[in-house]
Amino acid sequence: MNPTTIELIGAILFAIAVIHTFSTKYFERLAHSQPNHSGLWHLLGEVEAVFGFWAMVLVVFMFFIIGQTSAIEYVDTRNYTEPLFVFAIMVIAASKPILVLAGRIVRVVASVIPIDRQVAYFFTTLSIVPLLGSFITEPAAMTLAAFLLRDRFYTQGISNKLMYGTLGVLFVNISIGGTLTPFAAPPVLMVAAKWGFDMQFMLSTFGWKAAIAVFVNAIALTFLFAKELTAMKKPAENGPKEDMPVWVIATHLLFLVGVVVFAHHAAMFMGLFLFFLGYTTAYSRYQDRLILKEGLMVAFFLAGLVVLGGMQAWWLQDTLKGMSPTALYYGATALTAITDNAALTYLGSLVEGVDDQFKYALVAGAVTGGGLTVIANAPNPAGFAILQKYFNDGSINAGKLFLAALGPTLVAVLAFQLL
Known part of the structure; x- marks a missing residue:
């Protein structure tokens, strides 16, 4: 382990960025106390801007330390397919016709569950939609679930405990719910081809365990907050006032499927995305505002993670290599909290001569x-x-999110370690 100067700087900046994600409220307070520079402090108070900002700082260091040519080459040789894909799929999945369809599906499923309709809707959104992520990809499932939860629950002023509890279960269930297939979860996608993870393998090794954990998490949270959910005001109607033509929904679905099919080919899915933008402009009467700004901020976050993450191989790979399967499993779980899990599995896949236990533990x-x-x-x-924006002060406390996700994470630990 002999890191270069720029690798050390990259690791330090990565650590600062991680700390920054837990400290965004500090910058929001600065924005109010120092109005002359409030714009800058608001920017640094946005979690989505954190890794992009510190990636820019890294590139500046690279220009001075290793030179312009090497710095540009480093940036050019990063793989930005995932940030671009998340941007495209997030915007399409959050379009009005897709949300209308998703809402109808969730309502139909919820209607056959013999409990209060509001409670059933909540449970279905936190269980079925994350598992659907195995087929429409996790970013699409996250976008759909978040909007469904927003429109049905978060806009009604639910308690802070329910907000964080829901977010914790949502994040965990989306992460594990994409493991029924080898192409939907980013950390699985990174190793599936090299390690030969096909559909049958994923279902028999990971998928059924993940599905059990997803349902247990959703049931537990629904049970804990059943009283609050039941007391909530029921929606006056089952969907938007205006009808959504079937052909409009079908067209949006085609764009969504097309982007998923070409998820590994940025030029293809971004081309489809540009056509999608043109289509939505032509038929704007069937659309709400596209979440382009939000999608770009998320892509900026992920691209920054790609740039900074590329400098972490020198310590991360050696750390993974020296662990036993059990230690690797718990180590990977812990390291994922401070790194991107796709980057973690990618670096692990570079370790040669590993056995099946290593592969299972890492993923x-x-x-x-x-x-x-x-x-x-x-x-x-x-x-x-x-x-x-529905949380107190319009921001999510990273510590509270961690605590909210801890219980569902332990359920996943039990599923993957004991079943």
Whole structure:
């Protein structure tokens, strides 16, 4: 382990960025106490801006230490497919016709559950939608679930405990719920081809365990807050006032499926996305505002994570290599909280000569810890951006999120370690 100067700086800046994500409220307070620079402090108070900002600082250091050519080459050789994909899928999945369809599906499923309709809707959104992420990808499932929860619950002024509890379960369930297939969860996607993880393997090794944990988490939270959910004001109607033509929903679904199919090919799915923007402009009467700003901020966050994460291989890979399978599982769960779980599994896949126990422990640990922090799993910033303004002071406390996700994470630990 002999890091270069720039690798050491990269590790230090990464640590600062992690601390920064837990300290955004401090910058919000500065924005009020120092109005002359409130714009800058507000920017630094946005969680989505944190890693992008510190990635920029890293690039500046690189220009001075290793030179312009090497710095540009480093930035150019990073893979930004995931940030671009999350941006595109987040905007499409949050479009009005897709949300209308998702809402109808959740209502139909909830209607067959013999409990209070509001409670059933809550349970279904936190269980079925995360598992749906195995087929429409986790970022799409996160976006859908966050909007459904926002419109049905968060806008009604629910208690702070329920807000954090819901977010914790949502983040954990999305992270583990995408493991029924080899293409939906970012940490699985990073190793599936190299390690030969196909659909049958994922279902038999990870998927059924994850599904049990997802349902247990959703049931537990629903039971704990059943009284508050039951007392909530029921929606006056089951959906938007205006009808949504089937052909409009079908067209949006085609765009969504197209982006998912070409998820590994940025030029293809971004081309489809640009067509989507043109289509929504042409048929604006069927649309609400597209969440372009929110999507771009999430992409900025993830791109910054890619740039900073590329400098962490020197310590992270050696750390993973020296662990036993059990230690690796718990280590991966913990490391995921301060790194991106896809980056973690990617670095682990570079270790040669590993056995099946190593592979299982690394992937299971990476998805288990994916709900503990906003940086742990690529879809988390999407849910964060959609729901944060409904929390106190319009921001989500990272410590409270960690505590809220701890219980669901322990359920996932039991599922992956004991079943």
